[in-house]
Amino acid sequence: MFHWLEKNPFFFAVGVFIVIAYAGLIEILPNFAEASRPVKGLKPYTVLELAGKEVYKKDNCIACHSQLIRPFKAETDRYGQYSLSGEYAYDRPFLWGSKRTGPDLHRVGNYRTPDWHANHMWDPKSVVPDSIMPAYKHEFTNAADLETAYAEAVTVKTVFNTPYGDEIKPGKEAFEKYKKEKLLPEALKIAKAMKRDDLVKMVESGKVPEVVALVAYLERLK
Amino acid sequence: MQSNATLEYDYSIVKLFMWTTVIFGIVGMTIGVLIASQLAFPELNYLLGEYGTFSRLRPLHTNVVIYGFTLSGIWASFYYTAQRVLKVSLSESGLLKALSKLHFILYIVIATFMVISLALGITASKEYAQMEWPLDVLVVLTWVIYGINMFGLIGLRREKTLYISMWYYIAFFLGVAMLYLFNNMEVPTAFFSGGLGAWYHSVSMYAGTNDALVQWWWGHNAVAFVFTVPIIALIYYYLPKESGQAVYSYKLSLLSFWGLMFVYLWAGGHHLLWSTVPDWMQTMGSVFSVVLILPSWGSAINMLLTMKGEWNQLTENPLIKFMVLASTFYMLSTLEGPIQAVKSVNAIAHFTDWIPGHVHDGVLGWVAFMVFAALMHMAPRVFKREIYSKSLLEAQFWIQTIGVVLYFTSMWIAGITQGMMWRAVDEYGNLVYSFIDTVSVLHPYYTIRAIGGLLYLIGVFMFAYNFYKTATAGRRLEQEPRYRSPMA
Numbered sequence: 001m002f003h004w005l006e007k008n009p010f011f012f013a014v015g016v017f018i019v020i021a022y023a024g025l026i027e028i029l030p031n032f033a034e035a036s037r038p039v040k041g042l043k044p045y046t047v048l049e050l051a052g053k054e055v056y057k058k059d060n061c062i063a064c065h066s067q068l069i070r071p072f073k074a075e076t077d078r079y080g081q082y083s084l085s086g087e088y089a090y091d092r093p094f095l096w097g098s099k100r101t102g103p104d105l106h107r108v109g110n111y112r113t114p115d116w117h118a119n120h121m122w123d124p125k126s127v128v129p130d131s132i133m134p135a136y137k138h139e140f141t142n143a144a145d146l147e148t149a150y151a152e153a154v155t156v157k158t159v160f161n162t163p164y165g166d167e168i169k170p171g172k173e174a175f176e177k178y179k180k181e182k183l184l185p186e187a188l189k190i191a192k193a194m195k196r197d198d199l200v201k202m203v204e205s206g207k208v209p210e211v212v213a214l215v216a217y218l219e220r221l222k
Numbered sequence: 223m224q225s226n227a228t229l230e231y232d233y234s235i236v237k238l239f240m241w242t243t244v245i246f247g248i249v250g251m252t253i254g255v256l257i258a259s260q261l262a263f264p265e266l267n268y269l270l271g272e273y274g275t276f277s278r279l280r281p282l283h284t285n286v287v288i289y290g291f292t293l294s295g296i297w298a299s300f301y302y303t304a305q306r307v308l309k310v311s312l313s314e315s316g317l318l319k320a321l322s323k324l325h326f327i328l329y330i331v332i333a334t335f336m337v338i339s340l341a342l343g344i345t346a347s348k349e350y351a352q353m354e355w356p357l358d359v360l361v362v363l364t365w366v367i368y369g370i371n372m373f374g375l376i377g378l379r380r381e382k383t384l385y386i387s388m389w390y391y392i393a394f395f396l397g398v399a400m401l402y403l404f405n406n407m408e409v410p411t412a413f414f415s416g417g418l419g420a421w422y423h424s425v426s427m428y429a430g431t432n433d434a435l436v437q438w439w440w441g442h443n444a445v446a447f448v449f450t451v452p453i454i455a456l457i458y459y460y461l462p463k464e465s466g467q468a469v470y471s472y473k474l475s476l477l478s479f480w481g482l483m484f485v486y487l488w489a490g491g492h493h494l495l496w497s498t499v500p501d502w503m504q505t506m507g508s509v510f511s512v513v514l515i516l517p518s519w520g521s522a523i524n525m526l527l528t529m530k531g532e533w534n535q536l537t538e539n540p541l542i543k544f545m546v547l548a549s550t551f552y553m554l555s556t557l558e559g560p561i562q563a564v565k566s567v568n569a570i571a572h573f574t575d576w577i578p579g580h581v582h583d584g585v586l587g588w589v590a591f592m593v594f595a596a597l598m599h600m601a602p603r604v605f606k607r608e609i610y611s612k613s614l615l616e617a618q619f620w621i622q623t624i625g626v627v628l629y630f631t632s633m634w635i636a637g638i639t640q641g642m643m644w645r646a647v648d649e650y651g652n653l654v655y656s657f658i659d660t661v662s663v664l665h666p667y668y669t670i671r672a673i674g675g676l677l678y679l680i681g682v683f684m685f686a687y688n689f690y691k692t693a694t695a696g697r698r699l700e701q702e703p704r705y706r707s708p709m710a
Contacts, residue, residue: 078657
């Protein structure tokens, strides 16, 4: 049979494809419906948090930080309750990471404060003297991309029925309204809690510094 | 050999891919040494402002090395090997020749935009699948063109039986196509929001645990179908060719090939041990990872036994050195992987530096060594010149071997140290170390790793110089060498 296959490339290719493809079918498909169910009370990310998640992706925090607490005592002692599948139901993409050069962040919102983050992102050594994490000062001046984050909220609401309210809808006008009424006040609260005047001023001028969005996201991780 | 004389193979596209292999190798591994040094000396994070942090550079390193260096090497080899084992020249078909050029051009366009977008932080954030949707579309297009070229050449072939290397190239094509398509299913956000925000932004079709499953089904099998399958295609061609020995066992090649195809996909779950994916999947991932030793070692042993009775060549020919050590590293790496996939070992190893250590004994020792050997075997035949310097090749071999050994030994120690410290408890059951203790302790190992990487990079520069000189200043050859590549 193998000799014959090696002379008939089409059937050879079909054979290879079947042999490699069925594992995916058996392993991945059956779990799909169940694993994507959210835990009770889980709210979708606010637009500001989504913008912060984009900063998390852009500066690629997952290169060094995981968001997955494994079910060991040493991990739950250090980071809190082990992670549950349903907690990730609105994570697109998932951000578990694969390396802990720095600590896990899945529940960082439980034990750090916005002003701690502000100091840490500005100069990590100021709060952790031996830290090898670089400072992310550019996040204090770059403005977060709120419009793209809003577009993402609209998209997941439309395509995946993520339970957002009526205020999340397509169009520039809806976005401007949402920004003025919801986004900026939410950002201002975070900026004030970060205790830095430059951040507060920037938010008041209508722009949200990347680090404010990022901290909103980190605060949400609980 | 006689039939080769009448058939003039077309190497124009091979040469282009060979040069990009060298260039991407230098770029990708230079970034690698920089980011390795950043972990030991964090001040190095500030050389390029926002664009120079470890976090921003790490995907650049991985993507340039995987999709730049390695893929270029694979495709250079493919266009070289396929013509020869199928006994057909690319110049026989105007269409295929044109498509092969288009293949190269699209590839360069994608690589350029990949580098720019990753530097700017535009990323889908899934490891080894970071490119955003517009680039994904181009990748699919390029892949289709590669497929047309491959099956086109197969259609025109004079040698009816497909050589082992072709089996692996076909599997490479199919595997990556399937995995890439499914893992990169994403929804562009501008389409559904009335044109709001960045046009290139998208969200994953899958959420949370499902996304993780699909991602590591990809991530693991990208290793399978980019770092393993096509590299085996390389060794099955170049080792017998360079040594003048027949492949040791056809049956062993059969067993290894179909075994690898059957088992590899299942093992992806070992990246998600102790996570929120269901237990039975984790167990499957573990079990199949251990089974995977069989087909992996099958290929490696088949290659080592091919040298039976001719081991003197190991001392005489540096290309044989590269290839024999490559199969040895392949064995090491494919034993180490399954060990890490055992759940109790994984509990310590996961998230630590043992993982990059494991990856690098595979990619530096196996993948890159094979790519170097392949390029140097092709060079005299493609440029019709003698290899510029044997002693430079020998020196490169030893410097890089020392580099790899420093790399993985330091990362083994670092990983296990960190894994043990994370879980260490005192007599009352309290954690002994704060997290930062487990970071500070790694400084010496990070330094050794950076030195190992630097040695390896020096070897890459030696290779690049040797390759450049071979192409431009090597002694001209009258006749194509039959087996051993001539070198000065």
